[in-house]
Amino acid sequence: MSGFQDVRDVMELSGPSDATTRVPAAKKQKTVERRPDGITRELFALLGENPPPVAIVESKFKEKPRWMGKVNPWVWKPFNNPARSDGFVLHHWERKTEPPQDLEYQFAKFNVKVDVPIYTDGEYEVLKDPDWTREETDYLFDLCREYDLRFVIIWDRYEFPASGKARSVEDIKARYYSVCRSLMELRTPLNQMTPEETQIFNRLNFDKERETARKNMAEVLFARTPEQVKEEEMLLVELTRITKNQARNLEERKELFGRLEVPASQGSISPYTGSQGLAHLREMMVNSNDKNKKRKSIAMASNNANNSDGPQQSPAVATSAERSGPGGGSGGGPSQKDTPQPKKQVRKLTEEEELEFGVTYHDKLTPGVKFRSAMVSSTVKGGTAQKVQAALAQLEISPRLAMPTARTVQRFEQLQASVGVLLDARKANDKIDNEHRILKAQIEAAKEES
Amino acid sequence: MSGLQPVLPSNQAPSTFEYGGDEISAIVLDPGTAWTRAGFAGEDTPKSVVPTDYGVLEEAGENGGKKYFIGDNDVHSIRPGMEIKNPMSDGIVADWEAATILWREAITPRLTKALSEHPLLMTEPSWNPPKNREKTIEIAFEDFDVPAFYLAKAGVCAGFASGKSTGLVIDVGASNISVTPIHDGLVLRKGCVRSPLGGDFLSNQIRAYFESANIPLSAHYQVLSKTAVEVGKPAEATYRTFPPGEEPTESYKRFQEERVLTEFKECTAQVWVGPGPLPTNNNPPLEAAHAILSPGGRTFEFPDGYNLVFNSERFRITEGIFHPPSMLTAPNPDPHTTPGLNQLIANAMKDIDVELRQMILNNIVITGAGSLLYGFTDRVNAEIAAAFPAPRVRVMAAGNSVERRYAGWLGGSILASLGAFHQLWVSKKEYEEHGPNIVEKRCK
Numbered sequence: 001m002s003g004f005q006d007v008r009d010v011m012e013l014s015g016p017s018d019a020t021t022r023v024p025a026a027k028k029q030k031t032v033e034r035r036p037d038g039i040t041r042e043l044f045a046l047l048g049e050n051p052p053p054v055a056i057v058e059s060k061f062k063e064k065p066r067w068m069g070k071v072n073p074w075v076w077k078p079f080n081n082p083a084r085s086d087g088f089v090l091h092h093w094e095r096k097t098e099p100p101q102d103l104e105y106q107f108a109k110f111n112v113k114v115d116v117p118i119y120t121d122g123e124y125e126v127l128k129d130p131d132w133t134r135e136e137t138d139y140l141f142d143l144c145r146e147y148d149l150r151f152v153i154i155w156d157r158y159e160f161p162a163s164g165k166a167r168s169v170e171d172i173k174a175r176y177y178s179v180c181r182s183l184m185e186l187r188t189p190l191n192q193m194t195p196e197e198t199q200i201f202n203r204l205n206f207d208k209e210r211e212t213a214r215k216n217m218a219e220v221l222f223a224r225t226p227e228q229v230k231e232e233e234m235l236l237v238e239l240t241r242i243t244k245n246q247a248r249n250l251e252e253r254k255e256l257f258g259r260l261e262v263p264a265s266q267g268s269i270s271p272y273t274g275s276q277g278l279a280h281l282r283e284m285m286v287n288s289n290d291k292n293k294k295r296k297s298i299a300m301a302s303n304n305a306n307n308s309d310g311p312q313q314s315p316a317v318a319t320s321a322e323r324s325g326p327g328g329g330s331g332g333g334p335s336q337k338d339t340p341q342p343k344k345q346v347r348k349l350t351e352e353e354e355l356e357f358g359v360t361y362h363d364k365l366t367p368g369v370k371f372r373s374a375m376v377s378s379t380v381k382g383g384t385a386q387k388v389q390a391a392l393a394q395l396e397i398s399p400r401l402a403m404p405t406a407r408t409v410q411r412f413e414q415l416q417a418s419v420g421v422l423l424d425a426r427k428a429n430d431k432i433d434n435e436h437r438i439l440k441a442q443i444e445a446a447k448e449e450s
Numbered sequence: 451m452s453g454l455q456p457v458l459p460s461n462q463a464p465s466t467f468e469y470g471g472d473e474i475s476a477i478v479l480d481p482g483t484a485w486t487r488a489g490f491a492g493e494d495t496p497k498s499v500v501p502t503d504y505g506v507l508e509e510a511g512e513n514g515g516k517k518y519f520i521g522d523n524d525v526h527s528i529r530p531g532m533e534i535k536n537p538m539s540d541g542i543v544a545d546w547e548a549a550t551i552l553w554r555e556a557i558t559p560r561l562t563k564a565l566s567e568h569p570l571l572m573t574e575p576s577w578n579p580p581k582n583r584e585k586t587i588e589i590a591f592e593d594f595d596v597p598a599f600y601l602a603k604a605g606v607c608a609g610f611a612s613g614k615s616t617g618l619v620i621d622v623g624a625s626n627i628s629v630t631p632i633h634d635g636l637v638l639r640k641g642c643v644r645s646p647l648g649g650d651f652l653s654n655q656i657r658a659y660f661e662s663a664n665i666p667l668s669a670h671y672q673v674l675s676k677t678a679v680e681v682g683k684p685a686e687a688t689y690r691t692f693p694p695g696e697e698p699t700e701s702y703k704r705f706q707e708e709r710v711l712t713e714f715k716e717c718t719a720q721v722w723v724g725p726g727p728l729p730t731n732n733n734p735p736l737e738a739a740h741a742i743l744s745p746g747g748r749t750f751e752f753p754d755g756y757n758l759v760f761n762s763e764r765f766r767i768t769e770g771i772f773h774p775p776s777m778l779t780a781p782n783p784d785p786h787t788t789p790g791l792n793q794l795i796a797n798a799m800k801d802i803d804v805e806l807r808q809m810i811l812n813n814i815v816i817t818g819a820g821s822l823l824y825g826f827t828d829r830v831n832a833e834i835a836a837a838f839p840a841p842r843v844r845v846m847a848a849g850n851s852v853e854r855r856y857a858g859w860l861g862g863s864i865l866a867s868l869g870a871f872h873q874l875w876v877s878k879k880e881y882e883e884h885g886p887n888i889v890e891k892r893c894k
Contacts, residue, residue, distance in 0.1 A: 081872055081873055083872075083873035084872075084873050084877075086877050086879050086880050087879075088597075088598065088875065088877035088879060088880075090474045090569065090597075090598070090872055090875070091474060091475070092472055092473060092474045092475075093473070105869075106869065107470075107472060107868075107869030107870045107872065107873075108873075110869075110870040111870075111873055146894075147636070147894075150633070150634055150636070152633055152638070152803045152805075152806055153633060153634070153636050153638070155803065156638045156639055156640050156641075157639065169803055215804055215805070218804045218805060219804045221840065222804055222807060222808070222838075222840055222841065223840070224839065224840040225839065226836075226839040228840075229839045229840050
């Protein structure tokens, strides 16, 4: 930037542009990374602030091999293996060293032997076992030494016909460990053993019965049928699934219980028991859910059903609503916007259908729940009502209907009315009869007088 | 050594412990019934592979003795009166004189003339009797004058070649299929079983099938020239004629036919997928299966140009290995007493400690050239999985056919180049001290 400043100085340029241009330029300079060696300045300038997207490999000649002096020769050298007892000499290639040095054969250290105890004749007196002869025990220990205590191999190679017994792996192990244990105890009494020795001593305890039982169980496990294996696998899968989902299930259950807890009711419901109250409640809910379009539309539909709009209008309204719905109503005029949204068409039922579905219309219903039998409204009034009751009782018709359906109630009312009419007619008849009789008597009396 | 320079500077010795190897330039010899393999220990393939079958001419050698023809070139050339013989029988040496000559011939022309400078490691089958083992060590020290000798079990070596010291080695050789359980590099003798259902049996199966179907079998040497013919049409070839008295012997003819049968095994025979035996003839599943496996069958052209399309027969000829009752060569071997491969594996597992079974079934190694039959390993896998549902079964078979064929040799090569192994060699001094019986003590 100093170059830029120099130019400005040379040109004797100064002014407010100086400060404004310089400050951001200096900032930019700080963020620019150092240009890698293998790239020209012009190309780097084109790359801008971001590092190049590909690695730039400098084209260089391969480095000259660095010869570190003379090549070390190999020599075909005899070596003695200390692991061998016969001093047999083999040859192998070795690096030549100056001066020639004879190192111990490096693989000799892998020649390790298992320490199998050796017992004397005197010690064997203690180790006696009725099942094993001295010869067989010796044979066993030789095998143990030969096969480094690989008991499976020892059992595989075990051939001692003199004993006449088939020895199992457990028999062999039990004998070996019991001999080792007794021998150890014999040489160092139990109370004089070091902790390590005690540990070894305890480890030599071989429980033959348990081992045999374990092996029998292993045998059973090995001889499972495919079905058993499949079932076991299935159970295992199920178990893992259950344990995996346990936490989630608990969570879900908790949430469910939380939902099941009913919120405490606020206030009495008595204002909403009547049909008017219910209507009011519905209004409230509709208003509160103004944003819920679906509910609103239902409400509108029911409103429209009440207005006997006629079926011709509703399809037109529906199409306009469809048109304005997804397009945001941009095409529709203001009048269309103001018209209520989709109307649900209410089907007019024919009389047969009304009868079939039991739809009835009532002018006025008293609020509250009641028995239909109580709906029987007697048209007969006053004293005749009781006479009607008496007449019905005389006819053995119960004043309370057994099955008060709408139609039976209607017929019952008709019956009552008819009975009332009849009773009225009889009353009128009686009255006229009486008057007739009185008048007749008066006429008789007048005749007698005259 | 120069090849190693970029990774290993010349002034720095490689760390032998990285691979435990210490090459002492030992020779490994793996005598089989079909092939005798020899090479230097530490290499990955045998340098010298010769057919175990050799040609012999009576009264043609020096002093009127036998003249032997050994090696691919000699044994396949036509010589009147040359008999083709095999020194092995049931996988073990029967003719010691011929075997000695053969082994020497396998080593000397291509490896070294100076046998006395290289320790020799040989492999043997697990059923090799002690007498044969003693004879082998005798030949090694007396005839070959090797400085040290070791006799390793072929099964163990095959396991080593797959990196397994414990497992079940299924070796499909020419004379036998052997199943050898090994543990810690030692053969479990009680579980060693074998069955004469190897490659030779398969050849006989194919031969029997050709005879029953009246398919003429020709050998390459018989044909001078041939012309292409339609499928199933008689061959149009000119055959080589021999002046009377100069015809090749019957054993030579058979030996040459055997090569054609081997080719048939390699490119046409196939093993039924299993598990369970191959469905019997005219069974829809079989037809459906082979329609899927090889639509239209496979064509095989005989040396004289005669060619045929083979369908379900391809499965039928191999089925005897797994299911002896369906073999075509009855009564030899007896289909009812010869155990099939499934039975062999079951027998082997029966005599193994139950605690080892799991581990052994988890390390099944399939080797031998016979196991290269198409679909063989899949079938073995299916059969074992069906027979032992409880433990996890894992079958390993080298994908590389060279490794599969020479697994026994390769394992021997690994063994003889290990630094820790060199204490096990039976040295000449020890042999002279203890006699041939030392092999029983040392080579377990």
